[in-house]
Amino acid sequence: MIKPVKTKLAGWGNYPVEEGFLFRPDNGRDVLEILQSGLQNNYIAFGMGRSYGDTPLNKQGGVLLTTQLNRxxxxxxxxxxxxxxxxxxxxxxxxxxxxxxxxxxxxxxxxxxxxxxxxxxxxxxxxxxxxxxxxxxxxxxxxxxxxxxxxxxxxxxxxxxxxxxxxxxxxxxxxxxxxxxxxxxESAYYDVLYEKAPNIERALELFAESDDKYKFSVAWIDCLARGSSLGKSVLMRGNYAPAASLRSGIEPLKLKNGPKLAIPFDFPSFALNNLSIKSFNTLYYGVNKNVRKTVYFDSFFYPLDSIYKWNRMYGKKGFVQYQAVFPPEGKEGLIQMLERLSSSNRSSFLAVLKTSGEQNPGLLSFPKKGYTLALDIPIKDESLFTFLHELDELVIRYGGRVYLAKDSELLPEHFAEMYPRLKEFRAIKDRIDPNHIFSSSMARRLGIVEE
CATH class of the missing domain: 3.30.465.10 (Uridine Diphospho-n-acetylenolpyruvylglucosamine Reductase; domain 3)
Structure with missing residues (x-):
């Protein structure tokens, strides 16, 4: 019999931190044994813990660590x-x-x-x-x-x-x-165009002009900029680099093991503030030029993976990553969100804008056609959640929704408005899991299953 270990768990945002009973199955037989053991009333799967909030948490319930199912x-x-x-x-x-x-x-x-x-x-x-x-x-x-x-x-x-x-x-x-x-x-490299945009309007224009030309596109945003500079950005758009385009001496498909930085301790809560973030933003926007570069896949897709435990930069209280999508006709909502953030005393160290394509048939899948904005906001006190609830109302007003993989604060009534196919999802879940054996802290918070 696989015995659980009572342990404290958190997502990547280090909020919330909750106690659960962790099981470590090695294969499908172990999973079945755990589910049939009756040791816990309910269970949720937990992988690498890179969801930011309470998606993989199950307060005082069973948590199945799936990382050993790795063949x-x-x-x-x-x-x-x-x-x-x-x-x-x-x-x-x-x-x-x-x-x-x-x-x-x-x-x-x-x-x-x-x-x-x-x-x-x-x-x-x-x-x-x-x-x-x-x-x-x-x-x-x-x-x-x-x-x-x-x-x-x-x-x-x-x-x-x-x-x-x-x-x-x-x-x-x-x-x-x-x-x-x-x-x-053909290669592990990408041909990437870096281009500055003086404000959010220009950034959206550049996306619209080039989305059919570039397979990959993203923009870093200075979320503290205001006025005519609101949403000033650095866009990064790229395509696969053919092997023939690489300079002599580069092995196209060879993996590189670069040095890895580490955050050895939780930063004090005052380390990330408007002044330090403004200084970083000014430097980042200043050093980036309009230029085309050949970039290794790790640097293009996973820049933060090179910093071990980078989430500790936000301190012991953790942080919220808030990601919302707005449809094209809700562009004004995106602009208003940036205005609210820049005028508040809540700075986001990382703000990322992407365009998104058509919605798929997933009942609770997040993206739909439009623009997605992701913000990392340190938790300093409970007032942050009041502010985020106000952003939720703004998102709803302009036809958008919040990404559950990042969420730790949505109210059930807001969730239901954002995800119109929730009723269909509940009906399927009730049919295949009538006793709600699969549950989580998020599922209960959002009212998907009962407390």
Missing amino acids: ILSFDETTGVLECEAGVTFEDIINVFLPRGYFLPVTPGTKYVTLGGAIANDVHGKNHHLDGCVSSFILDFKLMLASGEIIDCSREHNVDIFWATIGGIGLTGIILSARIQLEKV
Whole structure:
């Protein structure tokens, strides 16, 4: 019998911190044994812990650490179809398959995520405007239901459960394995254009002018800028670099092991303030020039992965990453959000803007056509959450929604307004998990399941 360990857990934002009973299954048989043990009333899967809030937490409940479900099961060198267990990380996939000329078709801003977690949060990246979420490349997966039954889910089989699980934050069952379509690449490098925009209006114009030319696009935003400089940005737009375009001496598919910085302790709460962030923003905007560069994939996709435990910069109280999407007709809401942030005493060390493409059929999947803005805001006191609730109301007013993978503050009534297919999701969950064996702190906070 696998015995749990009572432990404190948190997401990447280090808020909230909650106590749960951690199980470490090694395989699907272990998962079944845990579910049938009766040791806990409910369970949620926990991968690498890179969701920011309480998505993978289960206060005083069972938490299944999936990182030992990490076997690569098969790979078709001709088609690029990879089958692996849900605890395999994106880093694992890159390390094994990039030297063979294959890369992830979609990746978020960290490679330290599991495949199961990527599916459960339907992660997206810099290419959503063209390629959609990771679900666009998930062929099928095996899901263990609350009953212990293992079912195959795809666009042809158990279709409703497939789309409820995509972005379903772990509430339909435990993903055991999945097949994903990898992308053939010539090199590990990207041809990237860096271009400054003096304000948010110009940044959106540049995106609109070039979204069909660049597979990947993102913008860093100075969230403290005001007036005519509101939303001044540095845009980074790029495409795969062909092997022939690389300078002599570069091995196109060779992995590099660069030095890694570390944050050895929690920064004091006063370290990140308007003055320090303003100084950084001025320097960052100043040193960046309008230039085209060849950039290694790690620097382009995962700049913060080079800093070990970078989340400690925000101090012991942690931080909230707030990410919202606005439809094109709700652009004014995006501008108002930047205005509110810049005029408040709440500085965001990291503010990232991307364009997003069409919405997919995932019942709780986040992106839809428009613009997404992500903000990292340190928690200094409880008043932050009042401010965020006000932002939620702004997002709703302009037809947007908040990303659950980042959330730690949404109210149930706001959540229901943002996700109109919630009723469909609940109906599927009640059918396949009538006793709500799969539950989480987030699910209870949002009213998806009862306390």
